[in-house]
Amino acid sequence: xxxxxxxxxxxxxxxxxxxxxxxxxxxxxxxxxxxxxxxxxxxxxxxxxxxxxxxxxxxxxxxxxxxxxxxxxxxxxxxxxxxxxxxxxxxxxxxxxxxxxxxxxxxxxxxxxxxxxxxxxxxxxxxxxxxxxxxxxxxxxxxxxxxxxxxxxxxxxxxxxxxxxxxxxxxxxxxxxxxxxxxxxxxxxxxxxxxxxxxxxxxxxxxxxxxxxxxxxxxxxxxxxxxxxxxxxxxxxxxxxxxxxxxxxxxxxxxxxxxxxxxxxxxxxxxxxxxxxxxxxxxxxxxxxxxxxxxxxxxxxxxxxxxxxxxxxxxxxxxxxxxxxxxxxxx
Numbered sequence: 001x002x003x004x005x006x007x008x009x010x011x012x013x014x015x016x017x018x019x020x021x022x023x024x025x026x027x028x029x030x031x032x033x034x035x036x037x038x039x040x041x042x043x044x045x046x047x048x049x050x051x052x053x054x055x056x057x058x059x060x061x062x063x064x065x066x067x068x069x070x071x072x073x074x075x076x077x078x079x080x081x082x083x084x085x086x087x088x089x090x091x092x093x094x095x096x097x098x099x100x101x102x103x104x105x106x107x108x109x110x111x112x113x114x115x116x117x118x119x120x121x122x123x124x125x126x127x128x129x130x131x132x133x134x135x136x137x138x139x140x141x142x143x144x145x146x147x148x149x150x151x152x153x154x155x156x157x158x159x160x161x162x163x164x165x166x167x168x169x170x171x172x173x174x175x176x177x178x179x180x181x182x183x184x185x186x187x188x189x190x191x192x193x194x195x196x197x198x199x200x201x202x203x204x205x206x207x208x209x210x211x212x213x214x215x216x217x218x219x220x221x222x223x224x225x226x227x228x229x230x231x232x233x234x235x236x237x238x239x240x241x242x243x244x245x246x247x248x249x250x251x252x253x254x255x256x257x258x259x260x261x262x263x264x265x266x267x268x269x270x271x272x273x274x275x276x277x278x279x280x281x282x283x284x285x286x287x288x289x290x291x292x293x294x295x296x297x298x299x300x301x302x303x304x305x306x307x308x309x310x311x312x313x314x315x316x317x318x319x320x321x322x323x324x325x326x327x328x329x330x331x
Contacts, residue, residue: 005328009119009126011112013136013175014203018211021140021179028144028317028324035070035320043331045072047103051129052118053079054109059275059318060129060137064106067323071331076102095121103330107131125329127322133197135168137325138274139176141317142231145310148317149270150228155181155212160227160264162187162254163298164247165217166195169233169274174215178204181211185227189250190219227264231272232256232298241285248294256299261308271299271308275315279304 003023013021034040049068051061061077068075085094091114098105099122107115108129119126128136143154150157159177161170165188177184186196196217204215216223224230235247261269278286280301289296303309 006330007125008329010136010325010329011115011119011126011128012134013139013172013179014207016179018179018181021143021176024140024321024324024328025144025147027328028140028320031323031327032317032320040070042070042072043327044068047073047330048076048101049073049104049106049326049330050076050078050098050102051106052083052085052098052108053077053129054107054114055130057108057129059315060108063137063318063322064127064129064326067319067326071323071327073103073326073330091117092121096123099123104326127325127329131168133168133171133200134175135172135274136175137318137322138169139172140321140325141314142173142272142274143176143180144317144321145272145314146229146270148313149310150268152228157228158183158185158226159229159231160185160187160224161231161233162256162260163232163251164188164192164235166192166197167233169231171197171200173231174200174204178207178211178213178215181213183214183216185216185218185223187218187221187223188254192250193217193219221260221263224260224263225265227266227269229270229272230256230261230264232277233274234276234278235296235298236285241289244289244292244294244296248289248296251298252295255297256303258300258302258306261303261306269308270310271303271306272314273299273304273309273311275311277304277311 065075095118104125106127106129110132112131112133115128165186170186208215235251236244278297279299281287
């Protein structure tokens with residue numbers, strides 16, 4: 001069946017069928033090969049995109065900028081200090097203006113409604129670079145990485161997310177696994193399970209019934225058995241320093257260690273992470289926390305640097321999957 005995503009926004013994987021997600025993954029592999037062989041076709045030549053960043057990033061910004069420029073598109077970057085959106089100008093008005101200037105808009109920030117409203121009012125494709133409840137471009141890169149390093153189809157893969165099971169990456173993984181018929185386990189403190197958004201669970205379980213996916217919530221280490229991927233995310237971001245003591249108390253048992261990896265029973269289990277990661281004490285935030293008596297590492301350096309770790313392959317694939325989204329929607 002032919003797939004045509006021209007003019008579509010990329011706000012959440014829940015808006016796409018498994019066939020459409022498969023198309024984006026295959027396109028990303030083709031584009032990665034074009035880059036490897038030096039045969040990039042610049043299919044976005046003459047196009048322009050704008051990146052709206054209310055929340056900082058390394059990989060998302062660089063991936064969008066490089067992807068666009070390699071395919072011939074022009075890029076404008078606007079952070080919260082260089083845009084009037086939400087201050088002197090409403091989001092609706094900003095969207096209508098930018099839609100007349102640009103062929104597509106990327107948004108990275110906090111409220112999912114913001115990216116949805118940009119799509120509603122701009123009249124051009126809008127791409128979600130991260131919100132408080134989703135991170136679809138990251139999951140697309142993660143799925144690509146799994147396919148490159150796990151010798152089984154996605155619908156036979158088990159992913160265990162270890163840590164804060166109510167954050168945006170855990171939700172995004174639920175969406176991706178539900179759509180692709182995968183086995184997903186949110187492995188974290190029992191007291192956080194009740195804080196998982198019920199509307200998210202209802203949506204993913206409804207999709208899972210159609211695709212054969214398994215979506216589970218567990219605090220029992222037994223759930224680690226048979227995992228193909230152990231996934232982690234930071235316990236606290238910049239601006240959340242006040243929450244560090246409580247998060248360390250809750251999440252330390254779920255730190256990814258050599259012992260946790262071994263308990264999967266899978267000698268080839270991958271470790272993956274969206275990055276940035278607190279895996280040592282070479283960052284200001286981790287160092288300061290340790291000086292105050294708190295170890296905020298969600299993964300040990302031993303695991304992060306081990307053969308199991310595919311974090312940098314995963315980071316690279318952000319470029320290729322984001323390029324696929326751009327080419328598919330505005331190319």
